[in-house]
Amino acid sequence: MTTTPVGAAARSETVATMLDVRALKKVYEGRGRSVEAIRDLTFTVGSGELVCIVGPSGAGKTTLLRCIAGLLDSTSGEVVLEGERVTGPPPGMAVVFQEYGRSLFPWMTVRQNVELPLKEKKVPKAERRRLVEEALEAVGLSDVHGAHPWQLSGGMQQRVAIARAVAYEPHLLLMDEPFAAVDAQTRADLEDLVRSLWRRLGVTVLFVTHDIDESVYLGRRVIVLSDSPTVVLEDVVIDLPDERDQLTTRSLPRFAELRAHVYELVQRAKGGHRPTS
Amino acid sequence: MTTTPVGAAARSETVATMLDVRALKKVYEGRGRSVEAIRDLTFTVGSGELVCIVGPSGAGKTTLLRCIAGLLDSTSGEVVLEGERVTGPPPGMAVVFQEYGRSLFPWMTVRQNVELPLKEKKVPKAERRRLVEEALEAVGLSDVHGAHPWQLSGGMQQRVAIARAVAYEPHLLLMDEPFAAVDAQTRADLEDLVRSLWRRLGVTVLFVTHDIDESVYLGRRVIVLSDSPTVVLEDVVIDLPDERDQLTTRSLPRFAELRAHVYELVQRAKGGHRPTS
Amino acid sequence: GGQTPSTSPGTSSSAGATTVKVSVIPIIDVAPIYLGDQQGFFAEEGLKLELVSAQGGAAIVPAVVSGQVEFGFSNFTSLIIAKSKGLPLKVVAPGAASTGIQGKDFGGVVVKADSPLKTAADLAGKRVAVNTLNNINDTTVRASIRAAGGDAKNVTFTELAFPDMLAALDKGNVDAVQVVEPFLATAKKNGDRVIASNYVDTAPDLTIAGYFTSQQTATAKPDLVKRFTSAMQKSLKYATDNPDAVRKVLLTYTKIDPALTGSLTLPTYPAEINSASLATLSKLALQDGLIQTAPDLSGLLP
Amino acid sequence: MSAGRRVLLLLAVPVLLVVAWWTATAGSTNFFWPPLSQIAGTFGETWFTGRFAADVLPSLARLLAGYLAAVALGVGLGTAIGSSPTLRGLLEPVLEFFRAIPPPVLVPILMLFAGIGNGMKVLVIVSGCVWPVLLNTVEGVRALDEVLRDTARSYRMRRRSRLIHLVLRGASPQIAAGARQALSIGIILMVISEMFAASNGVGFTIIQFQRSFAVPQMWTGIILLGLIGIVLSMIFRWAEARLLRWYTGLRMSQREG
């Protein structure tokens, strides 16, 4: 179950591989317009890891996440999850979509939206109730559970989507720019929420973000993607202590170093730089 | 045409008032659920000013922008634009919506989306062509003009919406978290684009953002809103030199001070603090 | 009101009487059966009548053939066509016949008062409305034209429902219409002119319509057929003898204006089928291309 | 999907049904259910010896005229009603009233105004086809995305271009649903209109067959109507695929594979 390590990163070898992306390639075929969104992506994610993915806009991050989630067929290559090839959405996975607004069901209230996957998972009623309440509380929306999504502000909608994923208690959590629409303070709170969830439940998290600080603060590794057609530019290991805190961690000199490194990588990616392989 | 200045800010008195928001109040009435989104907002924006608006998620920023744009009726109070009460969308205004994905016409190509408002404005063909090309170029999308919006990544869609507003060359530009979905580097470029546009065309800009650095970097003033039901918490004047630059400006000590001040205000707003009036 | 429909299918007997379903068109031709039912002629034969009204052959013939109803009412040209196509039908009783009196029949060709058309011969080259194309009415109108010495080939027939004819005539959409009662009376009241009695012109005492059943019912239940025919005969006779009763019974199953019933010309309700006139109808059908081969009329008739 | 598979999919069920029909009626002696072989045998002789030009083409011409007029009317009126609640409140009950009136009753009224010629028949087709288009257009216009609507308003798009670029295109998927419905209703009304004051046409001929108990020929008529339906719907789908390319692309974009 071991694979060749990719990029400059050396991971802690003891962790079992959760996710194995092998030579993934995705070409969108359209009438007259065919786009090679992903050229060749290979990397692995250990069980219980929290990996951030950054890259220029249009690099194929969403595409990658959808391939991993089993929502999109790859053109070639494969995604292996816990030893099995992904052909459809695997069990115990939750996805927070970039189009948060459209991923909420307008015909349901906030509470129903959050509760539905739990019902589907056959969580008993009392337990479900608790989970929903806790999740809404955690994202600061406990007072709007009776409203419909379209009665909420953009940031609130996004938080409902997050609450839904959190309440689901997944093994694998895929998040696509989940904090893009919330204010700085809420964002910090939610970052800590994700980290605490991750530590408490041992869930494997793939986190796409544009905020480089965020990626460094959150992740154990940051995978930097090149510009489209996409390959992995670098797999940066974030060797910060596991105990993180908005104030102290962000003021560590190592944080600044890593931040600067990732920033520079993304800038190079935007400039069209690609690894020489 | 002068109004009582609000908050601690003293503006340069010579500027003519472009926009005058007077005791604006908005209550969303719904079956069983009535939400007082905005309680009482009063402020003015001078002609050619660039004002940023920050506030907690759900504070009513989008609501405010829609009232100013004449897309939403206020419950009481009024919005006066260039001396006239706003009752519908005024001419020469462009809005970049928070729901960027839904604001693009899916049946048109990128180019057609950007061009349509210009056609409406009866800009001659050659001129139109130039404007569209320049705008797409400026947001880094000159190679996708034939694609449909739904073939683009989230960040690309958002940039199309920005390009459409930019190409329109409005007098009044309302932007609702316009850079939420783009990567850090692109964001910086777009920030500079807005500033250069503002300086070149003398357009009045209202800019809603969650990124406090961004608000300080961009604005001449930052209006900090309280938590809902919303009032103005503080109107912060950004006394940084007008010549701004991503590296130097952001490293100014005054920038850090202002940033810290606004950050603290937003944090207080989130904590439920409201001005004692 | 007319019959009270019950959904009990078939010929289940209730209280000794055999229920028999008859599919009829709600026009004055079928007055005798309603009258006979009233007078108890059917009950005397141990029959409990259930009258089902339909708009025409499209519904009646399949209903009879499939045995959903035992008897049906139809004009003879339709029956001749059906027979020539091999449909197993059998006529059991006459229904209605022409009065045989020129200008005083219950159906005829009508033109507007100020129309230049005077006789059937003038219809050549004109537009004439009939209620069904390629059926008894256009063939008999053609016969009328021929009888008057006109060119029957050169007439444009248009299909219009009886209720729509007078309006179309009024508006000049057609030059003449072939109508039956009660529209004939209405037309006369409007001042329109009758220029031909097409049934009279076709054959003396033309039997126009009759009651029929399917071959299968005829062989399987000869007794039922006999009883029905016998009751029908009584009814026809009674109707012939009591025209006022006919006019009254009309009001029970049609919505004819009561003020109009007095001026209606009633058809003859014959005791017998005039088979010579049927031969004429068959010949006309063949001549006008309604059928390719003349059917065996004796197989059709009782 | 490969071309071979598409053809297989297209033909599998119809072939099965035809085979089933064929065997079920093979030895039929029932007058009204003749063997399919007999029906098939009379098809060519019934329709392709003069009747095609004399009956089928006039019918199709009336159908086309009525259908196009109905679509135009339905979209026009539907857009107006869909965008104005006042107009909708005013007209809806009246329209619903007329919608519920069966053509056999409506036709005589139409004849009072339109005579008994082709105009009346086209009008009958319009009177039936317009409803699905109208209803769907109204609903499509009402359901337009709010953000999109606000976008158009904020750029002060003029009525005309808002109509073309926003309202009609936005409602087009639903309009297509209505137009699709209307197509088969049009064929049905083509037949019904020819039950009145007609002297040629497919419907007229079928009714004649029915009345003269030419049962196999009547069946060929029914089959012909079905075939007309298939051909027209293929044309329709071709046009729809072109006009709604963005929509199908949008719906398919994220589900491919």
Next chain:
Amino acid sequence: MTAVVTAGPGRGRSGRRHRALPAWLLGAIGLAGLVAVVELAPRTGLVDERYLPPFSAMVAALGEQAGTAEFWQSLLETLRGWAAGLAIAMAGGVLLGILIGGVPLVRAALNSTIEFLRPIPSVALIPLAVLLFGTDMRSTLLLVVYASFWQVLVQVLYGVQDVDPVARETARSYRFRPLTQVRTVIWPTALPYVMTGFRLGAAVALILEITGELIIGSPGLGKQIAVAQTSGAVASMYALVIVVGLIGVLVNVAARAIERRALRWHPSIRRETAS
């Protein structure tokens, strides 16, 4: 066609807060207009009153009819046949529509068959229906179901296709069972289409119920209309037609009421209720 695309009054977005008249009042005004036209057209000689009597004559005839038990019996028969036929067509159309629309393979396989069967007019099927069921209400029911089924089916097919890809993916990613997907994603999306299908189907069902009664002679208002027609009783016939039309109006009122409740979340409804 003047009000095209304006953000109609009462929408509340554009400036002046002009409160529109309530819908029922507007509807009544519209119907009153129709009544006036029908009353005046024959009176002014625009049409001959022998063929289209003035409204007041129709009402008089209606009053006469309403006094008879036969009329109410017929009305009941018609409503019963209509409701039964519509219910069957709705159930079948929705179930099959979701089934066929939800499985692209099935949809591709059945497409041509559906297109073949759809344009076959019910009137052409009358002899067959009579052959199978005779002249009682089952024949008419068959026609009603056959005709209105397609209306519902096609609407549902288009509705199922309209599901937002992101919503569908959300459901898939949480591994909703197919039935849950139908219930929570496909059905709500298709609901506006289903409502339109219901309104189309309801009218077609009514039309076929009446036509069936008219031609086959199964009991109901249609038969009464046929009798009135063959008797030349024009005012009575139109009186019955008015009743049929009013049934249509009432059905629509009911459909709209259901819609307002069931589609509260839908843009078309929320725009009109919210300010």
